Amino acid sequence: NAGVTQTPKFRVLKTGQSMTLLCAQDMNHEYMYWYRQDPGMGLRLIHYSVGEGTTAKGEVPDGYNVSRLKKQNFLLGLESAAPSQTSVYFCASSYSGAEDTQYFGPGTRLTVL
Amino acid sequence: RKEVEQDPGPFNVPEGATVAFNCTYSNSASQSFFWYRQDCRKEPKLLMSVYSSGNEDGRFTAQLNRASQYISLLIRDSKLSDSATYLCVVNMLGNTPLVFGKGTRLSVIA
Numbered sequence: 001n002a003g004v005t006q007t008p009k010f011r012v013l014k015t016g017q018s019m020t021l022l023c024a025q026d027m028n029h030e031y032m033y034w035y036r037q038d039p040g041m042g043l044r045l046i047h048y049s050v051g052e053g054t055t056a057k058g059e060v061p062d063g064y065n066v067s068r069l070k071k072q073n074f075l076l077g078l079e080s081a082a083p084s085q086t087s088v089y090f091c092a093s094s095y096s097g098a099e100d101t102q103y104f105g106p107g108t109r110l111t112v113l
Numbered sequence: 114r115k116e117v118e119q120d121p122g123p124f125n126v127p128e129g130a131t132v133a134f135n136c137t138y139s140n141s142a143s144q145s146f147f148w149y150r151q152d153c154r155k156e157p158k159l160l161m162s163v164y165s166s167g168n169e170d171g172r173f174t175a176q177l178n179r180a181s182q183y184i185s186l187l188i189r190d191s192k193l194s195d196s197a198t199y200l201c202v203v204n205m206l207g208n209t210p211l212v213f214g215k216g217t218r219l220s221v222i223a
Contacts, residue, residue: 033210040121042215043157043200058210090156098204098211099145104156 001026004105006091012111013081021076021108023091031094032074033058033102034066036087043090049074050097081112115139117203117214125220130191134217136201137183145204146177146184150197151216157200160186191221 004025013019023032033048045058049068063085065077074093078085089108094100119136126132138146146163161168163175163184174187184203188195201214 035213040215043213045210048210098209101147101159101162102157102211104158106156 003027004091004093004103006089006105006108008108009106010109012113013078014113015082017081018077018079019081019110020078021089021091021110023074023076023093023105024072025074025093025103026072027093027095027103028071029093029095029103030071031097031100032068033092033094034064034074034076035090035092036060036085037090037107038087046076046089081110083112086110086112116205116212117201119201119214119217121215122218123220124217125222126191127222128191128193130221131187131189132191132219133185133187134199134201134219135183135185136203136214136217137181138201138203138205138212139182140203140205141179141182143182143203143205145211146175147202147211148173148175148184148186149200149202149213151200152197157213160199188219191219193221193223195219196221 007022034046035043047066052071091105092102094102148160149157150160151157167176172189176185198216200216
C-alpha cells in the first residue's frame with residue numbers, strides 16, 4: 001500500500017495563477033482532509049470530506065475549493081493564487097471520523113510569488 | 114482561551130533525560146485525545162492515543178486529566194531520535210474534525 005500520496009511535491013506559482021493539488025489514498029478511507037501548515041501557526045484545516053461526493057469547510061477555507069468525485073481522491077484547487085497561500089499543504093485520511101487515526105501524505109510545498 | 118494550547122519550546126534535554134509536555138484544551142466535552150509526532154519537514158504521524166486511564170508505550174506515557182482539562186506526554190530515557198515536534202490533538206465535539214495544537218519542539222542533545 002502506498003498510503004496517502006500527494007502531487008506535486010513542490011510548486012512555484014505567480015500571483016493570480018491557478019493550480020490543483022491532488023491527494024490519493026489506497027486505504028479505502030471515508031474521511032479526507034486538507035491542511036496548511038505555516039511557521040508558528042500549526043496545522044489548520046482548510047476543507048474536509050466525510051465521503052465520496054461530500055465536502056465541508058474547515059477553519060481557513062477562503063481562496064480554496066475542493067472536490068471528492070472518487071472515494072480515493074481529494075482535490076484542492078486554488079483559483080487565483082495569492083502570496084498569503086504560500087505554505088506547506090498536507091492531505092490526510094482516516095477510516096471513519098474524529099476518533100480515528102489520521103494518516104498524512106508527505107506534503108506539497110507551494111510558493112506564490 | 115485557545116482550543117488547544119501547547120508550550121512551543123524548544124525543550125533542549127540531554128540524552129537519557131526525562132521530559133514532560135503538557136497540553137490544555139478548552140472544551141470540557143472533548144472525547145478523544147492524541148499525541149502526534151512531526152519530524153522536520155515531514156508529515157505528522159500518530160505517536161499514541163490518550164485514554165482516560167492513561168497509557169504507556171515503551172518509554173512514552175500519556176495521561177489525561179479531565180478535571181483540569183489537560184493531557185501530558187512523558188518521555189523517559191530520551192534518545193537523539195526523539196528530537197521532533199510533538200503535536201497535541203483533540204476531538205472537540207462529536208464527529209467534528211480533530212483540532213491540532215501548534216506543537217512542542219524537543220531537541221535531545223548528545
